[in-house]
Amino acid sequence: MQHQAFKVRLYPTVEQQKILSQHFGCARWWWNYALNLCIETYKTTGKGLSQSALNTFLPKLKKQEETQWLSECYSQVLQATTLNLVTAYKNFFEGRAKYPRFKAKKNRQSIQYPQSVKVVDGCLKFPGRVGTVKAKLHRPIEGAIKTVTLGMTPSGRYYASVLMEMDGNSPTPSTDGKVAGIDLGLKDFAIVNDGVKTSKYANPKHLAKHERNLKRKQQKLARKEKGSKSRDKARRLVARVHERVSNVRTDYLHKLSRKLVDDNQVIVVESLNTKGMVRNHKLAKAISDVGWGMFVNFLSYKLDREGKVLVEIDRWFPSSKLCSTCHYQISEMSLDVRTWICPSCGTHHDRDGNAAINIRAEGIRMLSVLGTRTAADGGDVSPKRGRKSKLTQSPMKSEAHAVPKVSVG
Numbered sequence: 001m002q003h004q005a006f007k008v009r010l011y012p013t014v015e016q017q018k019i020l021s022q023h024f025g026c027a028r029w030w031w032n033y034a035l036n037l038c039i040e041t042y043k044t045t046g047k048g049l050s051q052s053a054l055n056t057f058l059p060k061l062k063k064q065e066e067t068q069w070l071s072e073c074y075s076q077v078l079q080a081t082t083l084n085l086v087t088a089y090k091n092f093f094e095g096r097a098k099y100p101r102f103k104a105k106k107n108r109q110s111i112q113y114p115q116s117v118k119v120v121d122g123c124l125k126f127p128g129r130v131g132t133v134k135a136k137l138h139r140p141i142e143g144a145i146k147t148v149t150l151g152m153t154p155s156g157r158y159y160a161s162v163l164m165e166m167d168g169n170s171p172t173p174s175t176d177g178k179v180a181g182i183d184l185g186l187k188d189f190a191i192v193n194d195g196v197k198t199s200k201y202a203n204p205k206h207l208a209k210h211e212r213n214l215k216r217k218q219q220k221l222a223r224k225e226k227g228s229k230s231r232d233k234a235r236r237l238v239a240r241v242h243e244r245v246s247n248v249r250t251d252y253l254h255k256l257s258r259k260l261v262d263d264n265q266v267i268v269v270e271s272l273n274t275k276g277m278v279r280n281h282k283l284a285k286a287i288s289d290v291g292w293g294m295f296v297n298f299l300s301y302k303l304d305r306e307g308k309v310l311v312e313i314d315r316w317f318p319s320s321k322l323c324s325t326c327h328y329q330i331s332e333m334s335l336d337v338r339t340w341i342c343p344s345c346g347t348h349h350d351r352d353g354n355a356a357i358n359i360r361a362e363g364i365r366m367l368s369v370l371g372t373r374t375a376a377d378g379g380d381v382s383p384k385r386g387r388k389s390k391l392t393q394s395p396m397k398s399e400a401h402a403v404p405k406v407s408v409g
Helices: 014-045 053-054 056-063 063-074 074-091 206-222 229-263 284-290 290-306 353-371
Strands: 002-011 109-113 118-122 125-126 131-136 144-152 159-167 179-184 188-193 196-202 268-269 307-314 339-341 348-350
Touching: 014 053, 014 056, 014 063, 014 074, 014 109, 014 144, 053 056, 053 131, 056 063, 056 074, 074 109, 074 159, 125 144, 179 229, 179 353, 188 229, 196 353, 206 284, 229 290, 229 307, 268 290, 268 339, 268 353, 290 307, 307 353
Parallel strands: 179 268, 268 307
Antiparallel strands: 002 131, 002 159, 109 144, 118 125, 125 131, 144 159, 179 188, 188 196, 339 348
């Protein structure tokens, strides 16, 4: 069995919006109450609370006069909130996430239905009081629906993330085919070398195109009185601009990743330390806007679904400072150097194009070391210079997940 998730737009009626608002409020209140309970219990006893221990508080709270309104919310929504909190704690203790935080009404709201959601006449039918909600199903639902996460963005739009269980096994990954090396940058978003030619894909700079409009709306928001309806309206306008920027960025990354996956069997990228890079205040905005991590994640799950392979080389590999012709490595190269001449062989290099060639060659070397590919399949094998690289995704992996996670630093 394999899983696949996709996102659909929802159009609830005014009455359904009121019910969803109640459900969002109940789920948010229970999350904050349970999180506070976990914190206080740990301070007192030095131990945490399990999922079953937290769920035992729900029937008591529904019977109390002050919190009787919790019974208006579908019971499994609250239980799913408990599961999400326990999972958040697990991710924190295993080093995958920060400590769970309290939720605010102004941020994105969401609830989860773990079962019983059905498709009826092109709409999604939810259990409980919500009922049938009009939806934009842009693709057929072919598998069994497992869970559905229903959310509202800060701009007031409703979406549902549908997780489906598909029949059949995922294809066996193979490295036989075309190999491409990708150097990610800011001047050009992606520089791709496939062994024959080097292609450059421009950085669209989505945020810069909307910055003037965003600044004007943020200034209007700052002048509104806190707690007023006009401030809430202005806040939604600001949120809508941010949402538009996010949508166009995601659309660009989806289309580019799809093109590269269709054209290649193996894609090699660098493991970038994005968290460390954004500490540079001169580049932080541009790095955050470009979406490198999202792009690598898109590549990962698209390749995984089709039996193709993503190779991620070590971030310390000297791709820019290594001559792709004679393998001479220079000691230092500042970011403002866009072209350079090799002191050893005299070859004139474009910085990013040379890096893409070296990234591709290093990926081929890693696969050949594992015995899954020979040097003749993709050209010259790069020398073992710089720090050692790692194959973060094994070409022999046999299972695909709904949304594969790839660490990009």
